[in-house]
Amino acid sequence: xxxxxxxxxxxxxxxxxxxxxxxxxxxxxxxxxxxxxxxxxxxxxxxxxxxxxxxxxxxxxxxxxxxxxxxxxxxxxxxxxxxxxxxxxxxxxxxxxxxxxxxxxxxxxxxxxxxxxxxxxxx
Numbered sequence: 001x002x003x004x005x006x007x008x009x010x011x012x013x014x015x016x017x018x019x020x021x022x023x024x025x026x027x028x029x030x031x032x033x034x035x036x037x038x039x040x041x042x043x044x045x046x047x048x049x050x051x052x053x054x055x056x057x058x059x060x061x062x063x064x065x066x067x068x069x070x071x072x073x074x075x076x077x078x079x080x081x082x083x084x085x086x087x088x089x090x091x092x093x094x095x096x097x098x099x100x101x102x103x104x105x106x107x108x109x110x111x112x113x114x115x116x117x118x119x120x121x122x123x
Contacts, residue, residue: 003022006022034110035048058104066085088121
């Protein structure tokens with residue numbers, strides 16, 4: 001599975017962005033998908049995840065209530081709608097694919113990673 005993240009950019013605080021992650025391959029619908037982010041000088045952290053069917057979603061406590069993760073298996077794409085953005089949301093956002101069971105927050109369980117897309121939120 002190859003992943004291509006897009007949709008990042010510069011936005012003012014309080015604004016919104018929708019990130020997309022397009023996947024290649026016919027097996028996209030068998031993978032759970034996650035979004036992680038890495039801010040300058042910080043470790044990469046979990047943001048959100050969605051089960052292979054799309055029925056279950058998971059969010060980090062630090063962002064809960066602001067993002068919405070969704071997927072369209074017909075288009076091999078997962079989305080992250082980010083609302084009410086804050087300067088502390090500034091980071092490179094990565095999408096990742098997870099096949100095996102286990103915690104959606106657990107980075108090592110994700111087998112495939114996209115290249116990242118930069119989100120910058122100005123105050």
